[in-house]
Amino acid sequence: MNKILINARYWFAPLLIIVSMIGVLIGGMFSWLGVLLLGVGILIDTLMHYQTDGAGFDENGETNGIAWLQNAVMYTMLGVFVLLQVALAWRINMYVSGAPLSAGYHHTLFGILPYQAGISGLDLIGATISSGIFAGIGIIYGHELSHTKGYTFAISRWMMALSGKAHFSYAHVYNHHLELAHEDDPATSPRGRSLFQHYPLAGIGQSKFLYRMEQQRLARSGKSFFTWENRWLRGYAMSLPTIFLFWFAGGWIGIGCLAIVWFISNFELEALNYMEHYGLIREKGQPIDYRHSWDNSTAFTSWFFIEIGRQADHHDRGETHFWELDEVGAPNVGWGYFTLFALALAPPLYHAYYKKELAKWDEEFASEGERKIADRINKQVGYA
Numbered sequence: 001m002n003k004i005l006i007n008a009r010y011w012f013a014p015l016l017i018i019v020s021m022i023g024v025l026i027g028g029m030f031s032w033l034g035v036l037l038l039g040v041g042i043l044i045d046t047l048m049h050y051q052t053d054g055a056g057f058d059e060n061g062e063t064n065g066i067a068w069l070q071n072a073v074m075y076t077m078l079g080v081f082v083l084l085q086v087a088l089a090w091r092i093n094m095y096v097s098g099a100p101l102s103a104g105y106h107h108t109l110f111g112i113l114p115y116q117a118g119i120s121g122l123d124l125i126g127a128t129i130s131s132g133i134f135a136g137i138g139i140i141y142g143h144e145l146s147h148t149k150g151y152t153f154a155i156s157r158w159m160m161a162l163s164g165k166a167h168f169s170y171a172h173v174y175n176h177h178l179e180l181a182h183e184d185d186p187a188t189s190p191r192g193r194s195l196f197q198h199y200p201l202a203g204i205g206q207s208k209f210l211y212r213m214e215q216q217r218l219a220r221s222g223k224s225f226f227t228w229e230n231r232w233l234r235g236y237a238m239s240l241p242t243i244f245l246f247w248f249a250g251g252w253i254g255i256g257c258l259a260i261v262w263f264i265s266n267f268e269l270e271a272l273n274y275m276e277h278y279g280l281i282r283e284k285g286q287p288i289d290y291r292h293s294w295d296n297s298t299a300f301t302s303w304f305f306i307e308i309g310r311q312a313d314h315h316d317r318g319e320t321h322f323w324e325l326d327e328v329g330a331p332n333v334g335w336g337y338f339t340l341f342a343l344a345l346a347p348p349l350y351h352a353y354y355k356k357e358l359a360k361w362d363e364e365f366a367s368e369g370e371r372k373i374a375d376r377i378n379k380q381v382g383y384a
Helices: 002-026 028-047 067-096 121-137 139-145 151-161 168-179 195-220 231-237 240-277 299-304 311-316 337-344 347-364 368-381
Strands: 107-109 113-115
Touching (some): 002 028, 002 113, 002 121, 028 337, 067 121, 067 151, 067 240, 121 139, 121 240, 139 151, 139 168, 151 168, 151 231, 168 195, 168 231, 195 231, 195 240, 240 337, 337 347
Antiparallel strands (some): 107 113
């Protein structure tokens, strides 16, 4: 029973993604349910400030994580994300076709779910933002599966392709995990950069990495860049079904809604990268250590983001399942990702907070060479 409860706490995200999708299907004010849930998540994460352990191990030394159960949830999420997009496309089609807006929730979907026929422009905005928020939060499963091989890696690619980000699966493993905390890693934000500045630079940088990797790989094999074997091109082709779905649902209005969904979901992905390694420094050629990641082990963040906050152990053991990650004594800023995300939306507050945290890191964790680099950068960005 204890194992079931430990595993059940990692179902927060799947359940809320489904709840947000149901809100889109019901329509009306429920279209904004995803936005409301994000606000509630920020509040809960801030109030649940205490640190928690990972899934841990039982008295026999075996992990408390139930592998087949957690894997089943992750694989199933690909279908859930597809249904989330179909639900939004259905609502878009209602809007562009001018379906009459009913006064209440008198119709039923599949004879079970009551919904409001038609949708107003305002509620379509709510449905689009809600879908973007939970498509972005769902990217955590694409990240987890990017560290696997075979068909599960393909699932990761398809999950990321739903947000136009299939290149992430390669860039994350072969760039970020090898160049972490160095300027050669576009996913690591240097000191002084805001989340709004980091978002486009990180996204373009990761895509550029896979572009160059494929360019060099195909050249070594004597093959043209324009081939189906090109994983960079193929990744963007994997996003075409989503584009066609929204085009057929609502033409340019559908494409506009999809652009908003992609903007929000990718913004959340880069926000995670931003918070996980902000301002940390590693000398080129030096090994990646625990100190090069900000760990995050507050309760709601750990459970909602399936232990993705245990970055230090994750970067040490990249292919280790999230339920096996452990506390390793890495630097920890003490607040959860929801709280830090809200803080990052106000750059002056974020920098004021991290200026103090980075000063501690420079003093307690940095090597001599890293401290010299930090001193130079601190003067440049006003952190001195």
